[in-house]
Amino acid sequence: MAQDQAIFQHTIAVLVDNEAGVLARVIGLFSGRGYNIESLTVAETDHDEGLSRITIVTSGTSMVIEQIKAQLERLVPVHRVQDLTTDGPCVERELALVKVSGTGDARVESLRLGDAFRARVIDTTTDSFTFEITGASSKIDAFVALMGPLGLVDVSRTGIAAIKRGAESL
Amino acid sequence: MSSQGMLEGADIILKALVDQGVDTIFGYPGGAVLPLYDALFKQNKIRHVLVRHEQGAVHAAEGYARSTGKPGVVLVTSGPGATNAITGLVDALMDSIPIVCLTGQVPTHLIGTDAFQEADTIGITRAATKHNYLVRDVEDLGRTIHEAFYVATSGRPGPVVIDLPKNIQVEEGPYTGSPKLKHKSYRPQIKGDLDQIRAAVDMIANAKRPVFYTGGGIINSGPAASQLLREFVRMTGFPITSTLMGLGCYPASDKQWLGMLGMHGTYEANLAMHECDVMINIGARFDDRITGRLDAFSPNSKKIHVDIDRANINKCVHVDIPIVGDAGHVLEDMIKVWKSNVHQPNKDALADWWAKIDEWRDRDCLGYKQEGDEIMPQYLLERLQDLTKDKDRYITTEVGQHQMWAAQYLGFEAPNRWMTSGGLGTMGYGLPAAVGVQMAHPESLVVDISGDASAMMNIQEFSTAVQFNLPIKVFILNNSYMGMVRQWQDITYDGRYAHTYSEALPDFVKLAEAMGGVGLRMEKPGDVDKVIKEMIKNNKPTIVDCRVAVLENCFPMVPSGAAHNEMILGPEDVETDREDDPTLV
Numbered sequence: 001m002a003q004d005q006a007i008f009q010h011t012i013a014v015l016v017d018n019e020a021g022v023l024a025r026v027i028g029l030f031s032g033r034g035y036n037i038e039s040l041t042v043a044e045t046d047h048d049e050g051l052s053r054i055t056i057v058t059s060g061t062s063m064v065i066e067q068i069k070a071q072l073e074r075l076v077p078v079h080r081v082q083d084l085t086t087d088g089p090c091v092e093r094e095l096a097l098v099k100v101s102g103t104g105d106a107r108v109e110s111l112r113l114g115d116a117f118r119a120r121v122i123d124t125t126t127d128s129f130t131f132e133i134t135g136a137s138s139k140i141d142a143f144v145a146l147m148g149p150l151g152l153v154d155v156s157r158t159g160i161a162a163i164k165r166g167a168e169s170l
Numbered sequence: 171m172s173s174q175g176m177l178e179g180a181d182i183i184l185k186a187l188v189d190q191g192v193d194t195i196f197g198y199p200g201g202a203v204l205p206l207y208d209a210l211f212k213q214n215k216i217r218h219v220l221v222r223h224e225q226g227a228v229h230a231a232e233g234y235a236r237s238t239g240k241p242g243v244v245l246v247t248s249g250p251g252a253t254n255a256i257t258g259l260v261d262a263l264m265d266s267i268p269i270v271c272l273t274g275q276v277p278t279h280l281i282g283t284d285a286f287q288e289a290d291t292i293g294i295t296r297a298a299t300k301h302n303y304l305v306r307d308v309e310d311l312g313r314t315i316h317e318a319f320y321v322a323t324s325g326r327p328g329p330v331v332i333d334l335p336k337n338i339q340v341e342e343g344p345y346t347g348s349p350k351l352k353h354k355s356y357r358p359q360i361k362g363d364l365d366q367i368r369a370a371v372d373m374i375a376n377a378k379r380p381v382f383y384t385g386g387g388i389i390n391s392g393p394a395a396s397q398l399l400r401e402f403v404r405m406t407g408f409p410i411t412s413t414l415m416g417l418g419c420y421p422a423s424d425k426q427w428l429g430m431l432g433m434h435g436t437y438e439a440n441l442a443m444h445e446c447d448v449m450i451n452i453g454a455r456f457d458d459r460i461t462g463r464l465d466a467f468s469p470n471s472k473k474i475h476v477d478i479d480r481a482n483i484n485k486c487v488h489v490d491i492p493i494v495g496d497a498g499h500v501l502e503d504m505i506k507v508w509k510s511n512v513h514q515p516n517k518d519a520l521a522d523w524w525a526k527i528d529e530w531r532d533r534d535c536l537g538y539k540q541e542g543d544e545i546m547p548q549y550l551l552e553r554l555q556d557l558t559k560d561k562d563r564y565i566t567t568e569v570g571q572h573q574m575w576a577a578q579y580l581g582f583e584a585p586n587r588w589m590t591s592g593g594l595g596t597m598g599y600g601l602p603a604a605v606g607v608q609m610a611h612p613e614s615l616v617v618d619i620s621g622d623a624s625a626m627m628n629i630q631e632f633s634t635a636v637q638f639n640l641p642i643k644v645f646i647l648n649n650s651y652m653g654m655v656r657q658w659q660d661i662t663y664d665g666r667y668a669h670t671y672s673e674a675l676p677d678f679v680k681l682a683e684a685m686g687g688v689g690l691r692m693e694k695p696g697d698v699d700k701v702i703k704e705m706i707k708n709n710k711p712t713i714v715d716c717r718v719a720v721l722e723n724c725f726p727m728v729p730s731g732a733a734h735n736e737m738i739l740g741p742e743d744v745e746t747d748r749e750d751d752p753t754l755v
């Protein structure tokens with residue numbers, strides 16, 4: 001019983017027709033049936049075929065995760081659903097733009113930490129930096145936390161993009 | 171005039187409908203569909219049935235669809251026309267009925283401006299349909315309509331909305347697509363996995379206390395599936411029950427039939443489910459009205475589940491052998507495997523199982539006493555059954571006690587003869603559904619089993635029946651209460667009847683007459699046969715006001731939150747202070 005009730009996080013890739021309303025359909029499914037969305041990214045990935053790829057991070061019991069996948073599959077514009085968490089190893093990345101504002105020691109320290117995290121400065125003024133940082137979400141969380149006391153003013157995160165390791169495609 | 175090879179949008183729409191074999195549409199006009207109505211006016215291939223409320227149009231189309239196996243077609247205007255249709259769409263979604271609903275929309279350049287009678291129909295119907303389309307380019311029109319029919323009818327059927335801006339209806343374009351057109355990627359799984367089917371047949375052959383639990387999926391698969399089911403059930407000699415939605419997939423007069431299961435199912439059907447060792451679910455979805463308390467549902471059985479919708483598998487109940495596929499195709503393969511393996515059921519075990527079932531049957535859970543001056547609703551329906559069973563008969567219902575009594579006391583021998591709102595439980599379904607059924611079967615006897623409260627929900631459609639000379643019979647079990655809700659108040663609210671008395675009911679006989687139909691009334695048991703016969707003979711839309719016992723409740727009952735073996739068999743078992751558990755439906 002306890003095993004059945006354990007909650008796991010899953011990353012799910014969904015290949016859909018890039019048509020009007022398709023994202024609303026997917027989101028409506030999650031809100032209508034009470035599933036969580038922890039991260040969501042979407043963009044067209046195949047212009048000629050008119051396909052978009054949605055990457056969703058969600059969590060639930062194994063029965064709920066199975067439901068989520070089955071419910072996604074039955075949407076008419078959905079071509080394929082892949083559970084990247086169970087279908088073998090995958091790589092996950094997120095990108096964030098992080099703006100800090102300040103002068104003096106804090107400013108120097110933010111630059112030093114940015115270096116350590118391999119963040120790039122993509123915009124600067126005399127009293128601000130905007131970093132671009134890529135990595136696992138946990139790395140971004142850590143970086144954002146460190147920037148907090150150093151004058152953090154704004155964060156924009158993309159949500160997770162994920163892909164299966166190896167030669168196979170979705 | 172149209173230029174070479176080009177048609178106006180409205181003509182493309184009608185041509186596509188005709189090419190799809192549509193002969194009847196149910197609709198209601200308005201500004202945003204005027205071009206389409208003008209095109210309808212100029213042709214004679216499609217009959218248009220003018221309803222009195224758009225909800226009625228969808229239910230009528232559902233009745234048409236369920237009694238013919240063909241998709242039902244609806245046409246309504248933008249804004250209020252579309253929003254009025256929502257209940258019907260959700261009803262069709264819950265009960266898997268193929269509907270194509272055309273909605274008018276404001277012209278494309280006005281979308282988003284809060285134009286007169288603009289509603290975000292696509293947004294509003296997204297969760298009310300299987301799929302929906304907004305046509306923004308006349309070139310997509312024909313193809314979209316054909317695709318909509320494909321989506322509505324394939325896999326698990328359901329309602330599809332096509333939103334049609336007014337300018338698209340008048341712009342010229344080529345006729346694209348054909349009835350053969352499929353969706354570019356949507357391909358529901360029809361054939362079941364053969365290894366799973368073999369494993370299921372093995373399990374079936376070794377069963378000692380089996381039961382077939384069947385549902386609407388068999389009806390939706392088409393009459394052949396019911397035929398195959400009969401064959402397989404007879405080969406195995408197993409008992410069979412069905413959900414409210416599946417009535418008619420197996421003949422009610424057959425000795426292997428246990429009656430309906432679930433909240434108001436028979437004692438024998440529910441106990442067979444509770445005590446079985448192998449459950450064979452074909453085309454049903456473990457709905458809460460069927461399972462009762464989930465953690466006590468059929469605790470010792472292995473379960474096989476055949477469903478065309480993978481999302482139904484392991485949704486509520488964990489199963490041992492899931493098979494995704496169409497009921498008819500899977501049954502065909504099951505029979506093949508059964509025959510080729512020369513399987514024989516376990517005769518001795520089955521004999522013991524049937525002996526046990528016969529003991530449950532002996533409880534006579536549907537027994538009642540007709541005595542005194544009041545017409546007992548059970549008696550009334552039993553007489554209706556007797557006097558109509560040999561006729562070419564279709565039954566629709568509203569929602570409430572009368573619906574459950576109809577399911578218990580009317581017997582269905584064939585599929586597509588029973589139309590009721592199961593999933594959504596929509597009061598007001600039955601009268602317009604009867605209109606749709608009678609349109610498809612003008613010579614048949616079509617009876618809407620109704621209650622006094624439900625009758626008032628879509629009574630305006632009686633005018634539709636009068637206009638189109640549809641001799642539907644609205645058979646009202648008039649107990650002057652919202653009986654089913656009152657029954658729950660009896661069981662869990664200590665008989666405090668909050669707002670469930672039907673005050674100020676109309677005189678239904680006069681109402682029928684005022685609307686241009688015939689009104690009949692019965693008040694005493696002695697009237698029953700005479701009035702039913704008069705109703706059958708009568709070739710006009712008819713309302714029958716049957717004054718039945720006022721406080722009678724519907725049993726057996728598995729109260730919400732109880733297990734199958736905790737059934738209430740009659741009023742003597744009712745504890746009036748049962749808790750209404752707000753965590754349950």
Ligand SMILES: Cc1ncc(C[n+]2csc(CCOP(=O)(O)OP(=O)(O)O)c2C)c(N)n1
Pocket residue numbers: 568569570571572573595596597598620621622623624625647649651652653654655
């Ligand atoms: C549209 C709608 N509103 C409310 C309900 C809740 N409801 C279920 S049964 C019922 C009472 C039905 O009364 P009646 O039609 O007189 O039938 P009876 O139960 O008395 O046979 C109500 C209000 C419903 N099912 N549908």
